Amino acid sequence: MLRIVVCVSGGGTNLQAIMDAIDEGRITNTEILAVISNNERARALERARSHGIRSLCISPRSYPDRETFNRAFTDRMTELAPDMVVLAGFLVRIPPQMVHAFSNRIVNIHPSLIPSFCGVGYYGLKVHEKALERGVKVTGATVHFVNEGMDEGPIIAQKPVMVEQDDTPESLQRRVMEEAEWVLLPRVIDDIANGRLEIRGDHVYHR
Ligand code: GAR
Numbered sequence: 001m002l003r004i005v006v007c008v009s010g011g012g013t014n015l016q017a018i019m020d021a022i023d024e025g026r027i028t029n030t031e032i033l034a035v036i037s038n039n040e041r042a043r044a045l046e047r048a049r050s051h052g053i054r055s056l057c058i059s060p061r062s063y064p065d066r067e068t069f070n071r072a073f074t075d076r077m078t079e080l081a082p083d084m085v086v087l088a089g090f091l092v093r094i095p096p097q098m099v100h101a102f103s104n105r106i107v108n109i110h111p112s113l114i115p116s117f118c119g120v121g122y123y124g125l126k127v128h129e130k131a132l133e134r135g136v137k138v139t140g141a142t143v144h145f146v147n148e149g150m151d152e153g154p155i156i157a158q159k160p161v162m163v164e165q166d167d168t169p170e171s172l173q174r175r176v177m178e179e180a181e182w183v184l185l186p187r188v189i190d191d192i193a194n195g196r197l198e199i200r201g202d203h204v205y206h207r
Contacts, residue, residue: 002030002193005082007090008037010124012044013177014088014109014185019051021186029193033082038092060092070095077102084192087146088185091123099148104199106146107192109185111176113158114142118151128169128176137163139172141180143188145204156197156204159184 006015015035021027035048040057048055058076063069074097077085087094087108094106110118110127116136117127131139140160147153159180163172191197191206198205 002083002189003033003081004030004084004086004189005033005077005080006035006048006086006088007092008035008042008044008048008088009039009091010042010044010089012042012047012089014181015044016047017182017186018086018088018189019047019053021190027186027190027193030189033080036076038090044089070097074098074101084189086185086189089124093150094146096148099146104145104154107143107156107185107188108146108151108153109181110142110144110151111139111173111181112142113138113140113160114144114151114155118142120150122151125169125173128172131163132167132169132172139163139176141176141184143184145199154199154202154204156191157184157188 006018008015022030032053034054034056035044036056036058037045038059045055058073060066060069063072074095077098078101085102085106087106112118112127112131117130138160140158142158143156145153145156161176161179196207198207
């Protein structure tokens with residue numbers, strides 16, 4: 001059984017997709033131990049609670065500096081001892097000590113085809129604003145392992161989404177979620193839970 005902790009910051013639609021996929025048997029062998037948010041007003045926390053899943057809030061704002069937060073967050077995660085951490089719209093940088101403690105055991109979903117529109121400053125709606133500004137015709141979503149860089153770890157899976165001429169950042173965000181994110185993230189979790197992925201160096205292969 002793959003025991004996971006899901007980290008969230010906002011709406012929690014990706015969390016919802018994971019919970020639904022577990023309920024419907026599209027993700028097997030997996031249990032959500034807890035949901036962690038940095039924002040106590042996140043809708044995602046309500047979604048977790050109404051699903052009977054333990055939910056916790058840990059915010060950098062409650063700590064005097066980033067290093068103290070990093071230590072507290074890593075300690076909390078170590079206590080929970082998940083097999084894997086899933087970043088589902090989590091907008092806080094993962095502490096380096098947590099990356100090391102959970103090497104190749106933290107996955108993130110990003111709403112673009114990495115290496116486009118990623119890195120510092122590219123999160124949420126901003127990613128889609130930049131994609132539309134650049135005039136790309138195809139965008140999508142990426143699930144990757146987290147390393148110390150920002151959106152730089154080994155890519156696990158990607159799914160393209162066509163940009164439409166009259167797209168707004170909001171309409172594009174919604175389609176990327178519906179057509180890519182909510183499909184891709186549950187599929188990757190199921191692949192990991194059932195031993196279908198293999199990491200060799202910086203590359204991820206399907207067995
Ligand atoms: C999602 O689009 C996710 O890909 C993005 O935030 C949104 C969260 O939505 N993540 C990032 O931009 C990370 N760099 P949700 O809370 O409804 O799942």
